Amino acid sequence: MIMVDSSVWIDYFNGYETPETTKLDLWLGIQPISIGDIILTEVIQGFRNDSD
Template sequence: MIVADASVWIDYLRGVDTAEVGRLRPLMHRDGLAICDLTLTEVLQGIRSLGGRQRYLATVRRFPLISTVGRLVAVQSAEHYNQLRARGITVRKTIDCLIATRCILDGHALLFSDRDFQPFVEHLGLRSAMS
């Protein structure tokens, strides 16, 4: 399963042509793409018009929705945060830490353009959907 992060969805919705958006487009037309509930919230918060939110919901409705946080993810996410901090890396957004941890625990690859996920790939075993 490949989970698409908000950074990629935002570029897609803005019509920005990135390598990650190029990877997203074909995934949207076959099985194997999922979205986290937190990502859904992040993207919907950024869409100002009701019509835009409705179109986005119609687009992602067919993809499995992953429930991101439970006790295991909450605890392991804090552990991941501290492991990276011990290496001198500051994770700027708690949501990114939670999404990365859910993907690591479930074995999902993450499609992202947000540089904050790279330390999770380099040090904690997160699989990038671009590699």
């Protein structure tokens, strides 16, 4: 299981292409990925619109 940091999730959702976001994209649906409650809170706070 892999834990992904909030900075990687934020870059991923904003469409930035980095080595970390590329690996995350490859692992989604294949590799178990965990996210901590603090990381989830940081990622959710980063969205500008409620619909996102």
